Amino acid sequence: MSISIGRSPSSTAILPKVCDWRCSSRSTSTPFHQIPRTFVGVRMSAGSASSPIGANLSNELDAVSGFSEIVPDTVVFDDFERHASCRFPPTAATVSSSLLLGICSLPDTKFKSAIETALAASECFGLENSSERLSCFLDRALVNVGAELVRSVPGRVSTEVDARLAYDTQVIIHKVNQLLKLYSQLEVSPQRLLFKIPSTWQGIEASRLLEFEGIQTHLTFVYSFSQAAAAAQAGASVIQIFVGRIRDWARNHSGDSEIDAASKSGEDPGLALVEKTYNYIHKYGHKSKLMAAAVRNKQDIFNLLGIDYIIVPVKILESLKDSVTYPEEKYSYFRRLSPGSARVYNFTEGELMKWDQRSFASAMGPAAEELLAAGLEGYVNQARRVEEFFGKIWPPPNV
Numbered sequence: 513m514s515i516s517i518g519r520s521p522s523s524t525a526i527l528p529k530v531c532d533w534r535c536s537s538r539s540t541s542t543p544f545h546q547i548p549r550t551f552v553g554v555r556m557s558a559g560s561a562s563s564p565i566g567a568n569l570s571n572e573l574d575a576v577s578g579f580s581e582i583v584p585d586t587v588v589f590d591d592f593e594r595h596a597s598c599r600f601p602p603t604a605a606t607v608s609s610s611l612l613l614g615i616c617s618l619p620d621t622k623f624k625s626a627i628e629t630a631l632a633a634s635e636c637f638g639l640e641n642s643s644e645r646l647s648c649f650l651d652r653a654l655v656n657v658g659a660e661l662v663r664s665v666p667g668r669v670s671t672e673v674d675a676r677l678a679y680d681t682q683v684i685i686h687k688v689n690q691l692l693k694l695y696s697q698l699e700v701s702p703q704r705l706l707f708k709i710p711s712t713w714q715g716i717e718a719s720r721l722l723e724f725e726g727i728q729t730h731l732t733f734v735y736s737f738s739q740a741a742a743a744a745q746a747g748a749s750v751i752q753i754f755v756g757r758i759r760d761w762a763r764n765h766s767g768d769s770e771i772d773a774a775s776k777s778g779e780d781p782g783l784a785l786v787e788k789t790y791n792y793i794h795k796y797g798h799k800s801k802l803m804a805a806a807v808r809n810k811q812d813i814f815n816l817l818g819i820d821y822i823i824v825p826v827k828i829l830e831s832l833k834d835s836v837t838y839p840e841e842k843y844s845y846f847r848r849l850s851p852g853s854a855r856v857y858n859f860t861e862g863e864l865m866k867w868d869q870r871s872f873a874s875a876m877g878p879a880a881e882e883l884l885a886a887g888l889e890g891y892v893n894q895a896r897r898v899e900e901f902f903g904k905i906w907p908p909p910n911v
C-alpha cells in the first residue's frame with residue numbers, strides 16, 4: 513500500500529507511507545526497554561522550591577515536583593498525546609534518531625506526517641552523493657518532528673546533533689547552523705530550541721562557540737567532573753549527568769580515581785558527581801542548568817531534589833504518582849541541592865582550573881572514557897538505522 517504524502521515544489525514524486533516500508537513488523541507492543549525515548553517535562557503544583565513541602569500534599573510526585581522539574585522518560589510516542597491530555601502534561605521534549613524510529617512504528621500521527629514530508633524534500637533529491645542525501649533527509653526529519661514538538665509543548669525542544677560528528681567542533685557548529693536554518697524556514701524561534709551535543713572536548717568547544725552566538729546547547733554524556741566543569745565554563749545551557757550509569761560502572765569496575773574517591777567516602781559516585789557539579793555551577797555563578805538522567809529508583813529522585821531537571825522513567829513516575837503522602841510525611845522531602853550548600857562546598861585547586869583540551873583529556877578517567885564511548889556508539893547506531901531505513905525507501909518507485 514502506498515499513499516501520496518504531498519509533493520515537493522520541484523518534484524512530482526509520490527512517496528510511500530513511512531510505515532509501509534520499515535515499520536510494518538513493529539507493533540505498539542514493543543518491549544518496554546526498546547521503547548524509543550523522548551522526554552516530556554511536568555511541573556506540578558506543590559510547596560515552595562526552597563522549603564519543605566506544604567500541608568496539602570496528595571502524592572510523592574506532587575512533593576518532588578516542588579523542588580525539581582520532573583521530566584518523564586521513555587514515553588511511547590503515542591503516549592505523548594495521551595499524557596498531554598491526562599496524567600503528565602508535557603512541557604519539553606527531545607527529538608532524536610531513536611525517536612524517529614519509534615514514530616514510524618505507530619499509527620498515523622502528525623509526527624509521522626512530519627517524517628513523510630521530510631522524505632519529499634526537494635533539496636535532498638538533488639544531492640548526487642547518497643550519504644549526503646540520507647543525511648539531508650535525516651536533518652529534515654528531525655527538524656520537522658522537532659517543529660511539531662515545539663507546537664505541542666510549552667518548553668524547549670532539544671534536537672540531537674549527529675553523534676558521528678562528536679570529535680569535530682567546526683562540523684558540529686556547521687550542523688547546528690544547518691538545523692537552525694531548517695527550523696527558521698518553519699518559523700520556529702531559536703529560543704524554543706536546544707541542540708544536544710555529546711560532551712567530548714570538541715563538543716564542549718562547539719557548545720562554547722554556539723552559546724557565544726546565542727544558540728542554546730544541551731551537553732549530554734557527562735560522566736566526570738572534568739566534563740561537567742568544562743561544560744559549565746563553556747556556558748552550556750543544559751548539562752546532563754547519567755547518575756545510574758556511573759553507579760553501574762562503579763559496581764563492576766575499579767581503577768577510576770574520581771569514582772574510587774566517592775565510593776571510599778561512602779557516597780554514590782553518580783550522585784556525588786551531580787552534587788559536585790551543582791555546587792560548582794552555583795558557587796561560581798555559571799548559567800548552566802543541571803539535568804540528572806538514568807535514575808534507577810525513587811530514592812535517587814529524593815537524593816537529587818533541588819537539581820533543575822530529573823529525567824524519570826515512566827514506571828517510577830507512576831509509582832510516585834500512586835504513592836499517597838500523609839501530612840506527617842511532609843518533612844521527609846528535603847531539598848538536598850541548594851545554592852546555600854553550594855556556597856560552603858570546598859573544591860581543590862585542581863578542580864578549579866580553566867579546562868583546556870590537555871587537562872580535560874588527562875582528567876578523563878576510564879569510567880568517563882568507556883561510558884562516553886558507549887553512549888556515542890548507541891547514538892551512532894540509531895542514526896545509521898534511520899538512514900538505512902530512508903535508504904531503503906529511496907528512490908521511490910516513481911522517481
Ligand SMILES: O=C(CO)[C@@H](O)[C@H](O)[C@H](O)[C@H](O)COP(=O)(O)O
Nearest residue numbers: 549550551585586606757805806823
Ligand atoms: O537523554 C534523554 C532524553 O534527552 C533520556 O532519554 C536518556 O537517554 C535516559 O534518561 C537515560 O539514558 C536512561 O539511562 P539508562 O537507563 O539507559 O542507563
